[in-house]
Amino acid sequence: MMDVTWGDFVTLASSRMEYALAALTLADAESPSTPAQHAARSEALADVFQLLHRYSSRFGPLAPDPLGIAEGDVARLHSNVEILGRLLRDEAFYSWPEPDPAASYLAEAVRFLRFAGDLLASHHGPDGEPRSPYAAYLDSAGVARHMVAQTAELASIAARVAVRIGQLCPADRRVIRSHTVAYRLREHAVLIEQAAIGIQRQLHSPRPSLPAPGLPYLPVASTAPPPRVRPGESQQEALRAVGAGVEWIAAHVAQQASQRLPDATVAELSIAADHFAVAHLLTARLIEHTRDLLTPDPVAQGILDAAGDALRAAAQAWQQAAASWKSGLGSAPAGLNPRLVREAEFAVVRLGRTLFSPGWTRRDTGRRTPRAPHEIIAAPGDATHLLVAAHSVPVAGQILAEHVPRIAAALVRRGALLSSDPAHNPRGSTPSDQFRDGWTRWYPASPEQIRHITNAYNSARQASAAAQTTVARAAGAAGRAFGRAVLEADRRSTLSFTGDPTEDTRRVRAAAARARSATVVRRPEPARLPAHRAAELSREVGALDPRRRTR
């Protein structure tokens, strides 16, 4: 007997979705579903979309190679699957779910898809290390293409189910709402259908398709993050990795800010702000602690002290930014996307290990005794590494603080940022929303609810900018002036947000492009041809040019 494969589970899942579609199609359009049925169906379908989103984010970036699938289609599939998932997730909160046949078919599809996902996941260990000979095969472009095509198939069936759920959306006192729901669900379903058709066509056509300029819409920063923290890391390695890690965070956030629906949650952003506060604090303590070894000159020491103070002030601004995500704000449960948080955490751990001891973790306090200054700065190069790392933290902090308000605004516009404050409920609070003693429901937040977040991040940005300038000056005073590349960030224009969406969008796009072009590895240009050879070559090319030949 053969073992069950991924394809078996996917086939089972798609057949269950077909059953659900059939059941929903048979349902009379004149009698809409009850709120309970609606909630149950959309909850199950939201799970389906969440799993499909996982596939497309895992395999989407691998699939578009020159002979594969157009990036635009992959990106369209990816973002619309995500949006439909969130829309349905919101619908699921509409009422207490009560499963019916259609919903239970969908729930079975979810279960099969989960089994399929577990099968795939079993080839890699928790840290991404291969666990079976198939791991390398799974990461290849050919497999990714197949997976994306299968995901597109499943997504188009699921999208048809979503359209039907939207059509059957119960009408109630919020009649207008049901029209909007049907309309919005159909809008994204159509886009998914188009992407799926495009992907199928490209897979079965012999003609290679050109990569479309959809890359910025894939949620991966184009710079690679540094390796994870490992036990025996040397201090130099760790400090260099701090710089690389925070640079990755900056590029990642800039790219997130250029997306229509950023892949960020409230928890993630507030944890990142907490980590940045700690990172600023640790760099301040590192500079203060090693001050006497960095320079014997009392004037220069004064400048170093000023840098420490500026970093501490920035740490305070960052913790206020973290606190500005009040408890009344939340985002739809999407699972923690650990990349941003994890990189920030690594930077914190590395700085902490430099200051305290090689075994320090975040579970240890900041009260333990630091290492002796001459242990931290033992070799001649150590001071430079320390100062460069201390500079990179506020530089990245500045970029992060610049883009988070933008991300929050995009989340508000897309309805992905939720608020439990009944005063801001756009439909007006009704007694039926009251539940036990408090307020049950989470509403889409309104733009004025993130104004204090924008302000807090603006002051964090200014504090980080001030800190990076003083750190650069302190490095100069300590006789270890930074190279031009390090200071490049000093000249960044960090305007605060104007509030005008078009202007902000333009600026953010430009910053994202800058981040990409600064972080993508460029091959060095080949040596120039000698002048006579170049002239000869251009004549040859000109002779071959068809338009010129006709003249």
Add this chain to the structure above:
Amino acid sequence: MNPNSDHPDVEQVAAVVLRTAAAAAHVLADLAVRDDRYDQLAALTAASYATEATVYLPLPDSDPEDSVREADHTLVDRLSDLADELDELARHSLDLRQVRDRHMAALHARDAAVALRNALPVEQGTAG
């Protein structure tokens, strides 16, 4: 999950308390800037652990207390009790995902409790 049941929903309670704890930890971090008896680093760590724990829990049905409460040892004990309850709940859950989520929430809640205790002044720690 059932809103009509009589016994309180541990996950809901935990979600509310963790949000309160994160806010309290931020207040503590602000205090620590001026007052050396508090540990700013531990307070910020507590806030991040508490927020991380909420990721694995549902959005709370009721709002946390409006007034930002001072962090104290009652809150710390509350957090570690909740962590135990979440672990217990996870042990009785059947869905693998729920088991994972509840254990993760418990883990981070416990970390938050430890970090919050570290952030509080030492003399208060021995007294409580």
